[in-house]
Amino acid sequence: MGGKVTCTLGEVKNRGDFIIYWGGNPAECHPRHFTKYALMPKSKFLPNGRKDRTVVLVDIRPTKSAKAADIFLQVRPGKDFELITILRAMIKDQKISAEAVAETGVTLEQCTDLVARMKKAKFGCVFFGMGLSMTRGKHMNSAALLTLAAEMNAFTKFVAMPMRGHGNVTGADVVMRWQTGYPFGITFNRGYPRYNPGEFSTVDVLVRGDADAAFIIGADPGATMPQPAIDHLARIPTIVLDPHITHTSKLSRVHITTAVAGISAPGTAYRMDEIPLPLKPALKSPYPTDEEVVRRIKESIAKKPFWMPDGAQMIAAQV
Amino acid sequence: MLRITGGKVYDPANGIDGEVRELCVSDGKFVSAVESGRTIDATGMIVFPGGVDVHTHVAGGAINFARAMTPEDHRRTQAFIRSQTRRSGLGGMAPTTFATGYLYAGMGWTTVNEAAVPVLSARHTHEELGDIPIVDKSTLVLMANNEIVLDLLENGEYERAKNIVAWYIWAAKSYGVKAVNPGGVAAWKWGKDAKQLTSSIEGYSKLTPGDIILQLARICDDLGLPHPMHLHCNNLGAPGNISTTLDTLQHLEGHRAHIAHSQYHAYGGDDWDEMRSETAQLAEYFNTHPNITTDAGAVLFGDTVTITADGPWQHLLYKLTGRKWGNLDIENETGCGIVPYTYRPSNLVNAIQWSVGLELLLLIKNPWQVFLSTDHPNGGCFWRYPEIIQLLMCADFRKECLKKLPDKIKQRITLPEIVREYTLYEIATAMSAGPARALGLHQKGNLGVGCDADVVIYEHDDDVARMFGHPRYVIKGGEVVIEEGEIRATPDGREFIIKPHYDPGTEQFLQPLFEDCYTMAFENYPVEMERLENPDIRDCVPNL
Ligand SMILES: [Zn+2]
Numbered sequence: 038m039g040g041k042v043t044c045t046l047g048e049v050k051n052r053g054d055f056i057i058y059w060g061g062n063p064a065e066c067h068p069r070h071f072t073k074y075a076l077m078p079k080s081k082f083l084p085n086g087r088k089d090r091t092v093v094l095v096d097i098r099p100t101k102s103a104k105a106a107d108i109f110l111q112v113r114p115g116k117d118f119e120l121i122t123i124l125r126a127m128i129k130d131q132k133i134s135a136e137a138v139a140e141t142g143v144t145l146e147q148c149t150d151l152v153a154r155m156k157k158a159k160f161g162c163v164f165f166g167m168g169l170s171m172t173r174g175k176h177m178n179s180a181a182l183l184t185l186a187a188e189m190n191a192f193t194k195f196v197a198m199p200m201r202g203h204g205n206v207t208g209a210d211v212v213m214r215w216q217t218g219y220p221f222g223i224t225f226n227r228g229y230p231r232y233n234p235g236e237f238s239t240v241d242v243l244v245r246g247d248a249d250a251a252f253i254i255g256a257d258p259g260a261t262m263p264q265p266a267i268d269h270l271a272r273i274p275t276i277v278l279d280p281h282i283t284h285t286s287k288l289s290r291v292h293i294t295t296a297v298a299g300i301s302a303p304g305t306a307y308r309m310d311e312i313p314l315p316l317k318p319a320l321k322s323p324y325p326t327d328e329e330v331v332r333r334i335k336e337s338i339a340k341k342p343f344w345m346p347d348g349a350q351m352i353a354a355q356v
Numbered sequence: 357m358l359r360i361t362g363g364k365v366y367d368p369a370n371g372i373d374g375e376v377r378e379l380c381v382s383d384g385k386f387v388s389a390v391e392s393g394r395t396i397d398a399t400g401m402i403v404f405p406g407g408v409d410v411h412t413h414v415a416g417g418a419i420n421f422a423r424a425m426t427p428e429d430h431r432r433t434q435a436f437i438r439s440q441t442r443r444s445g446l447g448g449m450a451p452t453t454f455a456t457g458y459l460y461a462g463m464g465w466t467t468v469n470e471a472a473v474p475v476l477s478a479r480h481t482h483e484e485l486g487d488i489p490i491v492d493k494s495t496l497v498l499m500a501n502n503e504i505v506l507d508l509l510e511n512g513e514y515e516r517a518k519n520i521v522a523w524y525i526w527a528a529k530s531y532g533v534k535a536v537n538p539g540g541v542a543a544w545k546w547g548k549d550a551k552q553l554t555s556s557i558e559g560y561s562k563l564t565p566g567d568i569i570l571q572l573a574r575i576c577d578d579l580g581l582p583h584p585m586h587l588h589c590n591n592l593g594a595p596g597n598i599s600t601t602l603d604t605l606q607h608l609e610g611h612r613a614h615i616a617h618s619q620y621h622a623y624g625g626d627d628w629d630e631m632r633s634e635t636a637q638l639a640e641y642f643n644t645h646p647n648i649t650t651d652a653g654a655v656l657f658g659d660t661v662t663i664t665a666d667g668p669w670q671h672l673l674y675k676l677t678g679r680k681w682g683n684l685d686i687e688n689e690t691g692c693g694i695v696p697y698t699y700r701p702s703n704l705v706n707a708i709q710w711s712v713g714l715e716l717l718l719l720i721k722n723p724w725q726v727f728l729s730t731d732h733p734n735g736g737c738f739w740r741y742p743e744i745i746q747l748l749m750c751a752d753f754r755k756e757c758l759k760k761l762p763d764k765i766k767q768r769i770t771l772p773e774i775v776r777e778y779t780l781y782e783i784a785t786a787m788s789a790g791p792a793r794a795l796g797l798h799q800k801g802n803l804g805v806g807c808d809a810d811v812v813i814y815e816h817d818d819d820v821a822r823m824f825g826h827p828r829y830v831i832k833g834g835e836v837v838i839e840e841g842e843i844r845a846t847p848d849g850r851e852f853i854i855k856p857h858y859d860p861g862t863e864q865f866l867q868p869l870f871e872d873c874y875t876m877a878f879e880n881y882p883v884e885m886e887r888l889e890n891p892d893i894r895d896c897v898p899n900l
Contacts, residue, residue: 040674040679040681040682040683040694041681041683042682043684043685044683044685044686044687045684045686045687047687047874047875048545048686050687051687051688052545073875080873081872160546187674187681187683190671194547196683211420211480212483214420215415215483216443216453216487217445217446218427218430218445218446218450218452219427219430220424225438225444227437228444229435229436229438229444229445230430230435230444230446231431232430232431307480311420311480312477312480312876313479313480313483314876315880315884315887339440343439345438348437350436350439350843351435352434352435352437353434354433355432355433
């Protein structure tokens with residue numbers, strides 16, 4: 038069951054005649070999303086642009102994005118999962134209880150209308166933001182929404198896409214996956230990748246005090262992580278690579294200023310739909326790039342004695 | 357420099373069938389003699405050219421999507437432990453990049469063709485290929501559902517379409533053209549499919565899948581691509597699809613083509629209950645048409661994850677299995693679907709599929725026309741190829757396996773009547789010399805002087821699967837990379853690309869069309885040459 042049914046942003050631009058934003062505020066968080074991809078563009082299939090699209094916003098309060106939507110549904114905080122589950126039942130004409138609907142803060146009429154519109158769409162797309170994926174029941178919520186989109190394909194074309202944050206978070210996720218099989222929360226302490234978010238995620242490792250050194254590139258955990266994690270970063274040798282002096286730099290032993298990716302350092306960034314974009318620097322920087330610094334550190338480490346004992350090259354099956 | 361002495365050499369490209377020969381290597385290539393260097397005494401051993409995989413999915417957005425969907429497999433599978441010179445990784449259904457190189461080389465394969473690359477994410481594919489060590493690589497770009505190309509074909513603008521295909525190949529830094537379910541993936545963007553070769557495609561007034569097939573095959577031939585159009589036919593996996601497949605072959609009108617994973621395209625019967633093998637008909641077509649080649653896309657029982665650009669088929673598979681479903685439609689170009697799958701001998705459909713793959717390999721007479729593949733990971737993982745070799749070489753073993761299949765299968769397959777057993781010479785052809793020639797990689801799959809010194813040396817073993825699964829030595833570009841079951845070196849592989857000729861006005865024509873339907877800046881779209889770690893531009897001479 039479930040899975041992930043999605044597309045690149047150009048498909049939404051070209052075909053998306055029914056757009057749902059769920060728990061996100063693109064008007065403020067992804068300001069170009071409306072104009073470049075989801076609302077305004079005209080295309081071969083949507084020659085009148087915005088007029089050919091219906092836009093729904095589902096959120097716990099009317100944000101700035103509500104003004105851009107045709108329909109705003111105000112869900113009670115923490116009731117996203119329930120609302121999604123009701124919609125999943127309704128698309129399959131299953132019975133639902135009026136009480137369950139009432140608890141979500143959205144009326145039965147609104148749900149019925151939404152389901153009818155979803156089914157009538159030629160190409161539906163639901164974007165979900167932090168408001169959905171970072172609240173109570175976080176990944177259950179996203180999984181339920183992805184399943185709703187998958188199930189909608191029994192009636193019409195429907196896709197779902199997370200609205201990811203800033204920077205190149207997607208790129209890190211993509212590269213870790215091809216090198217290790219996993220997106221994050223990985224340990225190499227047995228010499229091969231193992232995955233357990235909640236155990237091996239950076240914040241967990243720091244809070245437990247399991248790390249004896251930290252190497253931080255393009256992130257500022259000193260500003261965002263819980264205090265015990267920050268305290269541990271201050272205790273151990275922490276090295277920061279960043280174009281700016283960050284909160285983390287201030288508690289680190291070493292800060293190395295690097296060139297800004299995309300402005301004075303080349304590379305690749307992955308868009309939220311995992312399409313790679315080349316970064317073509319316009320300026321020269323007096324500072325080295327992250328890549329160059331990492332390479333030089335790696336070369337120095339390679340000169341030291343290797344830390345792992347000699348042993349088997351591989352294990353046939355993990356226990 | 358390296359000398360390999362005393363081994364029985366199987367080199368189909370030069371007609372050498374088990375003769376004791378000496379091979380000499382210098383600067384990564386075979387030479388007629390060497391003065392010094394290491395000598396490998398291969399007396400009593402079997403010497404093959406390194407394996408060439410004509411159709412696999414090992415790098416890029418689709419397999420990386422599959423990795424994201426299968427963490428439970430990563431947890432249980434084979435793990436490669438890092439060393440000072442070697443990266444760690446995981447094997448399994450969708451191996452990580454470094455492990456992919458170790459696993460291919462570990463069984464003697466030294467060249468792989470990644471068969472499905474969207475141009476829009478080609479930069480990603482190349483980044484992954486750069487992280488696959490040891491083996492050399494080539495890629496094919498997806499063209500049969502590219503709406504800009506389809507619009508031109510609909511309007512009869514053949515020359516423009518040809519120029520644009522050439523431009524796309526170079527923009528992607530790719531090696532050839534892949535056609536997946538022509539028209540069907542474009543129709544899938546509206547939730548539809550294209551099952552009839554002569555019916556117009558959803559969204560088009562007259563363009564049919566048959567038109568796309570013929571025109572793309574002609575474009576590939578006219579551009580002089582070293583590898584012909586690589587075609588995944590319409591109606592994959594569906595009972596009764598043999599008629600579509602034969603119809604497709606007739607649409608080629610004598611053009612060259614490589615038919616991908618024909619196992620999935622050789623079924624009779626009107627529905628799943630009535631499904632049967634129709635390999636005799638399909639094999640007969642190949643036996644009488646030497647201009648086309650194919651790879652088996654054989655199925656092996658067990659767990660895997662299926663990945664294809666054929667979005668509508670994956671939606672059907674999701675509905676049939678109720679398992680996880682991944683789908684990624686790519687603007688203007690193509691789609692991709694992912695569904696984990698388990699082939700079971702007790703399942704009649706799966707048992708027929710298992711049989712069909714082997715039947716095609718055995719009924720197509722010329723091993724230069726049918727190659728070893730599982731359409732990795734679709735029919736099974738590539739690291740299980742030795743199991744297929746055993747099935748091809750041992751009729752008794754096949755009989756044993758047949759006993760485990762449902763009784764109902766008897767009237768539906770022809771495998772029990774086939775007595776043919778592959779010889780070592782034929783295996784060397786189907787796993788190396790044949791696919792290398794079909795890919796137009798003349799320096800591969802060939803132990804002749806001047807060719808790339810990619811060699812695999814086996815110690816004779818009555819257990820065929822064990823012998824092919826555990827070569828004694830693997831040599832890539834003259835370097836010993838595997839020796840006695842250990843990885844000894846992990847050199848970088850090369851990437852073969854081509855630059856087909858296109859009219860200089862092509863970009864100017866394309867840019868406004870591009871800006872209408874894409875969301876990337878036109879100048880950012882082509883992959884820069886610097887993005888490829890070891891590019892090797894091969895010749896591509898247009899047929900005027
Ligand atoms: Zn394939």
